Amino acid sequence: MSRVLIIAEHLNGQLNGATARCVSCAKSLNAEAIDVLVLSDAGQAVAEQAARISGVSKVLVADNAANAHAIAQVLAPQIAEAATGYSHVFGPSTTFGKDLMPCVAALLGVAQISDVMTVESSHSFKRPIYAGNAIITVNAPSDKAVVATVRTASWPAAESGGSASIESISLKTGLPTHTRFVSLQQGKSDRPDLQSAGKVVSGGRALGSAENFAIVYSLADKLGAAVGxxxxxVDAGYVPNELQVGQTGKIISPELYIAIGISGAIQHLTGIKDAGTIVAINKDAEAPIFEIADFGLVGDLFQILPELEKEL
Structure with missing residues (x-):
C-alpha cells in the first residue's frame, strides 16, 4: 500500500490552497496514509489548517528557526529525512514546489515526475508536454520512492472537515549554510491570489502601457477577481512577473477567465486550459484566443471595457 507525504506550502501562517489539491491527487492512489509535513519556525497554526483537510491522516510539524523562510536547499534535506518509510512524496507544481521538489528528488536519488495531472496506478502517471499539446504516461520505478509535483490546476481542492492528529517531530539532518535568506520581494494587493482565485482578469500587450493596464485592475475590482x-x-513592463499566466508563468484553473487584448499564444493557453469559462476581448477576429474561448467579443478594448464596467 502507498504511504504519501505531502509538503505543505504556506506563507505568513496561512496554508496555501495548493496543499489541499495535492491531497486530492494523493487520494487517487487509495493510499494507506496521507500525511502532511509542515516545515516552519512556528508551524502550529499552519498544521491546524492542514489537519482540517479531509483525507489527511496525520500532520507532522518540524519547527526550526532555519525554516522561517522557504529556502529549498534548507528544506530539502529535512524532507529527505522525514520521507523515510513513505512510498510517495508530493509537492505542488507552484513556484514553491518547482524550486523545492527537484532538490528532494536529488537527495533521494530518484528522477522527479513533474505536473502530475492523472494517476493511472501507484507508479504510473500522466503529465502534459509540448505546452500541453500532448499528454504522456510516465512510469516510475516500483522499487523506489516517487517524488512528484502535482499540477494543481488539474485537481480540485480536497474538502475541509477532517480532524487529523498533529505530531511534532525532530529532524537531525545537518542543514547547509551556503544558501541564506536575504529578502522577500512581493507585490502587496487586496485582490485574490492569482493561483487560487475563482475569477481572473488578464491583460495583454494590446493594453499598450502600464498606465493603460489600470482599466484591467478596475474591471477586476468590480468582479472581485485576481489580475493576470x-x-x-510582463516583458513590456506593464506589470510585475508574478502576474504572468502561462507555460513560463502560473498555471491556473479559475471558474471564470477574462482575456483582454491577449492574442492567445500557445504558451499562454497552456496556463488556462483548465479554466471553467473563458471570455476573450480582442480587436483581431482571427486571434487564436477565440478558438478556445467560450465567449468572444471582437472590438476595441478601450471602448468595450468602460461600457462593460458601467453595466456591472
Whole structure:
C-alpha cells in the first residue's frame, strides 16, 4: 500500500490552497496514509489548517528557526529525512514546489515526475508536454520512492472537515549554510491570489502601457477577481512577473477567465486550459484566443471595457 507525504506550502501562517489539491491527487492512489509535513519556525497554526483537510491522516510539524523562510536547499534535506518509510512524496507544481521538489528528488536519488495531472496506478502517471499539446504516461520505478509535483490546476481542492492528529517531530539532518535568506520581494494587493482565485482578469500587450493596464485592475475590482497578464505584457513592463499566466508563468484553473487584448499564444493557453469559462476581448477576429474561448467579443478594448464596467 502507498504511504504519501505531502509538503505543505504556506506563507505568513496561512496554508496555501495548493496543499489541499495535492491531497486530492494523493487520494487517487487509495493510499494507506496521507500525511502532511509542515516545515516552519512556528508551524502550529499552519498544521491546524492542514489537519482540517479531509483525507489527511496525520500532520507532522518540524519547527526550526532555519525554516522561517522557504529556502529549498534548507528544506530539502529535512524532507529527505522525514520521507523515510513513505512510498510517495508530493509537492505542488507552484513556484514553491518547482524550486523545492527537484532538490528532494536529488537527495533521494530518484528522477522527479513533474505536473502530475492523472494517476493511472501507484507508479504510473500522466503529465502534459509540448505546452500541453500532448499528454504522456510516465512510469516510475516500483522499487523506489516517487517524488512528484502535482499540477494543481488539474485537481480540485480536497474538502475541509477532517480532524487529523498533529505530531511534532525532530529532524537531525545537518542543514547547509551556503544558501541564506536575504529578502522577500512581493507585490502587496487586496485582490485574490492569482493561483487560487475563482475569477481572473488578464491583460495583454494590446493594453499598450502600464498606465493603460489600470482599466484591467478596475474591471477586476468590480468582479472581485485576481489580475493576470500575458508574457508579452510582463516583458513590456506593464506589470510585475508574478502576474504572468502561462507555460513560463502560473498555471491556473479559475471558474471564470477574462482575456483582454491577449492574442492567445500557445504558451499562454497552456496556463488556462483548465479554466471553467473563458471570455476573450480582442480587436483581431482571427486571434487564436477565440478558438478556445467560450465567449468572444471582437472590438476595441478601450471602448468595450468602460461600457462593460458601467453595466456591472
Amino acid at each position: 497578464a500575458s508574457r508579452a505584457a
